[in-house]
Structure formats: C-alpha cells, structure tokens
Amino acid sequence: MDFELSETQRILKKAVGDFSERWCSPDVVRRHDEADAYPHDVYGELAKAGWLGIVYPIEYGGSGGDAMDVTLIFEELCRRWMALGLIYHTAAIFPLGIRYFGSEEQKRTHLRDIAEGRTRFAFALTEPDSGSDAAALRTRAVREGDEYVVNGAKTFISGADVANRIALVARTDPSVSKHRGLSMFLLDTRSTGVRIQPIPKLGIHGLRTCQIFLEDVRIPFTDVVGGVNNGWNVVLRTLEWERLSIGARCIGGCQAVIDDAIRYANQQKHSGTAIGTFQAIQHMIADMEIATQAARMLTYRLAWMIDHGKPCAREAAVVKVFASETYARIARMGVQVLGEYGYTMDFAMQRHYRDSKIYEIGGGTSQIQRGIIAKSLGL
Template identity: 40%
Template sequence: MDFSFSEEQNLLRETFREFSARELGKEYVRWLDENRDFPPEDLLAKIGDLGFFGITIPEEYGGAGAGMIELCIALEELSAGSGAVALAAALAPAFGGRPIGELGTEEQKQEHLPQIARGEEKWCMALTEPAGGTDILGAISTTAVRKGGEYIVNGSKMFISGAHVADYILLIAITDREAKRSRGLSILLVDAQSPGITINLIRKLGVHACGAAEVHFEDVQVPARNLLGEENMGWYHLLGTLNPERVGVAAIMLGGARTAFADALEYSGQREAFGKPIGQFQIIQHYLADIAIEIENARNLVYKCAWLCDSGGRYDVEATMVKIVACRAVEKAALYGMEIFGGYGFTMEYDMQRHFRDYRQGMFSPISNEMSMNYIAQSFGLPKSY
C-alpha cells in the first residue's frame, strides 16, 4: 500500500498551489465574492494556460489524458484560493468533458473535447427541476419529444450552476413518457443560445462567483444528433457522471476547509485575551485539532475515491461517503473558525463569514447529506426508508 503521490502529481500540486497564492489573493477573492457571478475571462484563461480544462480529456482530443487524482489535486489547490472559482472551472470538464468522453460519438468528441480542453466551451448540467432535486425521478417533467430530425424541449430546470454563462447545457429530459421513469430519460447536448431558452440568475447566500440559474425551455429545437448515449438510457448513463462529481465537489470542499483552518490558526496566534494569544487556550487548540482531524479524514477519502475512480472499480458508496466527510470537514472549519474569530467572525471584514456562507452549498449540492445517508444505509441491505 502506497499513499504517496508521484513526482508529476507533486509538481502539478505545486503549480496549482503557486497559482492560487499568486492569482487568488485574499483581496481579489473578496472582490470576486462581492462583484462577480462567474470568474472573469482573463482568470479562466490563466487557469486554462495551466492545462486545467484538459486534465482528464484524452490526449488524442488535446487533453493531458490524466485521471481523477490529478483533477482532485488541481481542484483542491484552486479551491484553497477560491471554492467558487474551482467550482466554476470544474463545470466544463465535469459536465462536458467527462460525459462526452465516456458516451459521445466520434463526431461529438471531435466537436467538443478539443474546445473544452482549450477552455473555449463552457458547460452546465441541467438535471434538478423546480419540483425537487432529491426525488428527481418523481419530480422531472421536462420533455424532449422527437419530431423528425429534432427533439422539441419544453420544461424548466432549477439551480443550474453556470447556466447564465454556458455555451452548452447537458440536459436530462423525458423522452418516453409511457416508460418507467428511469427507463424514459435521455441526455441531450443543447446549444445554450438556442431560441426558446431563457435563463434567470438566482440570488444566493454563498459561492457568489459561481452563480446558479433557473433555465426555461419553450419549444427549443435540438438536433437529434445531439443525443448523448442511448435514447431512454439517460438515467443509467448519468450515474457515471454523478460519482466523479461527488468526489470533485469533495476535493473543492477540502480546499475550502484548509483555508478556513489556516485563517483560524493564524488568527489564534494574533488575537490576545487575558494577556495571551487565544491559541494558548486549550479549547481553541482543541477546536483547531478537531478541524485538522476532519481535514485529514477528508483528504484520505478524497484521494482514495479518486484512485478508485481511476482504477475503474465500483466506488458509488465511497463517493457518497466522501461528500459527507468533506462537508463535515469544511463545516467544522467554518463553525469553529467563527468561534475562534469571536465577534470579528461576524463582520464582513474577515473571510470567515464567507467560508461560513460558502460551505452551506455543499450540504445539498450535488446531493443532499440526508439522501447520501439513505444511499449509504441501503448499501448494507437496509430497506429503503422512502
């Protein structure tokens, strides 16, 4: 058993760590949080120059042909600077690169993968609907009706990260209304500029620099050749995207937890009470120790899951667990961080309030912690509770 990273992986980490330190300084990240609903193009271009968008895209399509471990390293380091930037950057590889790489026709791969690798296409995934995200099979009502050489799409999607800037939408819609729902969904690659699509940004508590939007489809025409994978098998195809998504989000939360911890540690050495730095008080030390334990746990499971993903084995339960473990790490870092900062944690002058706001998004996206627990419990053979 070997827990070490390769020389190339360590170099990759160093490259992204230096990038974060240089390009995602505290002042700039505060500005992003207050002023942006997506990272500026010049910042995305610099991330592209590091090869980020093509990390997992095969070499023959212009990528590096690396795996989930490398992607997690880059995401962890980017999100140590800004979780919102890491999430925004991850959308195209996650919702364009991976599904097209796994399910696409040669024509679809040629059309999209080189552009994604170069950072020239932005993607989002539209699965959740206004009627619910957890029980998506029960809530989904968006339809794609085949008429000749096209699908006609009608319906609405909710909370779609990056939809307001996307070039393409990975859309999940009903293509067979009569079939059992899990056997009647398909995935379509939709040009986000198509007539009939309207997009409204949603105001939200945190992760401001990666906005989420409502997306409405009214008689949107999608060429039939934009079907991804097999018709009516979309639900099963999607499962291949969901596990890496959970691991990637966990890597992003891991980076966020690290930064909240570092801020809390630094403050505990600076702030004094009773003539001593507060970091000398046992309870503050224990808060910090507790955060460090959770971070170590999350790190171990993130990279174990990434390794399982790259090894091609089954890891759906671990991928669901890691989302929760990483949530706990960042939650503990933000909650104890707020304690350590005392009243200053509650002001907008320090970043702890942002860590505190941002971590909430991971609690229910891409899957809620409650539903994750259901899934894990069922894996022991316990009956479905819902």
C-alpha cells in the same frame, strides 16, 4: 499501500498552488465575492495552464490526467477560492458524459473547445418539482424528424448564464419506468426558446445559479449523448465524479479555514497572551485537523477507486456526506475561533461559513447520501 503522492502529482499540486497564489489573492477573491462577478480572466488562465481538460484524452485536446490529478487541482484551487473550484468543476466534470458516452463527433466537436476555454458547460438535471428524486423530472423531449422539441423548466443550474452548452436531461419516453425514459442532450444556449434567469443565493458568489425555461426548443438528434433513453447512466457517471469533486473542494475549504484559524490564533492577543495558547482554541483547531485528515484520506481513496475502475457508489456517497459536513462544521468552528471578527465581512471566515452550506445540499443532500449508503448495506 502507498500514501505518497508521485513526483508528477507533487509537481501538479505545486503548480496549482503557485497559480492560486498568483491569480487568487485575497483581494481578488473578495472583490468577486462582493460583486458576485464571474472571473472570466482567471478562467482563461486555467485554460492556458491546461487544467480545464485535465481528465479528457490527449487526442481530443485534453491532458490525459486522472481522478487523482483533478482531485489535487480542486483541493489547491479551493484552498484559495471556493467559487473558482466550482467554476472549474463546470469544465472538468459537467461534460464528462461526452468523454464516457459521447460519439466520436461529439468528442471532436466539444472536448478541445472545453479544454481551451472556448466552450463552457452547465449541467441541468434539477427541476422545480424534482430535486432529490431527480429521475422524476418532467421536461419533455419529443422527436420530430432529425430534431427533438423540448419543453419544460430547470432550476438551480450552476453557471447556465455563462454557458454555451448545457448537458440537459429530459424525458424521451414517458411510457417506461422513470429512470429508463431519460436522455441527455447537449443544448446550445443560443437556441430559440431558451430563457435563463439567475437566482440570488447565500454563497459561492461569482458562479450564478439559474432557472432555465425551455419553450419549443429544437435540439438536433446528433446532440443526444450516450443514446436515446440512456440518460440516467450518463447522469450516474457524472454524479460519481461530482461527489469526488465535492470531497476535494471541501478538503481545500477545510484547509483554508485551518490556515486562517491558526494565523489568527497566533496573532490575536488577550491580556498579552495569544489566544492560540488557550486550550479551548487549541482543541478546536486540533479537531479541525483530525476531521480534515480523515476527509482527505476518504477523498483520495475514492479518486484511487475511480482510477482503478472499481465500483464506488457507496464510497462516493460516504465522501460526499463526510467531506461536506466536515467543511460546514469546521467553517462554523473557524468563525468561533475568530470571535467577533469571524462574523464581520472583513475576514474570509464568513465566506467559508456561507460557501460550505451548499455542499450538504447540492449534488444530492446528506439525507439522500445516507439513504444510498444504507441501501448499499442491504437495508
């Protein structure tokens, strides 16, 4: 068992760290957070760095990287800017169905454009009446000649307002069991009948989450990914990587909280003594470090399992629960270490407090992940 990063991984981690230092200064992050503004320029820089297509094959314009590479990128980006990590996720993870299940033409049409920042993706599974029970979705796609006609609504779709394409899951066969009658479409957001409306939210400002209304939207048959009625398999593969991505983003967030807590504890004095010398503060920060190390190891192991083609549905759920709950708990402790300043908008700690909560919900709630783990154990 080798716990060392390879030379190439160390170089990548350092390059992303340098990138973040240059493009994600505290001032830039704060301005985008306050204005809930999408960082178009920084997205362009991610494309120039070659990281948007890190997990896509070189022949389609990607960098041919693996799950461990993308894990390191998420971790380093989120150490500086959590919302940028989610924005990066929309390029690196949402279109993965094309890499695994797409036709040759779909790969040629989309992957290079994603890698070079021209095409932006969103992933639309959730509906107003189907969140945790995602396969119960009701958006309906009916075949008419060479097209499908789609009607329905999606909700909480991250980045739909800036996306050119949406990986949209719809019901193509209502006569079979709920998981078997679904297909994934590559919806062009300029299509007639598509209406997108952002929903204001607590955190991850800069990437808006939206409702999508679909009224008689026509999608060419050639934009079905992975075959008709095979959509659930595409979803499962995407969600496995999403859980890795969430683990990696959360450990980046945890590290940012620890860095800020240590800096503050060493600077802030009470009666001439730095609060970092108080055992209560030391133990809080030590607990943050213990949990973060554990979350990092679990996440790196999941990346290794994906890279070695091992079945990992249970491990993906373990990572999703542990890393998200760790980040939320540590963010809460971070606010406590900073005391009253932790509660003000002047310090970044409040942002972690707001940003961390989504990870216990999005990508499958903690309750649903515990259910997956229990079922995999034969319960």
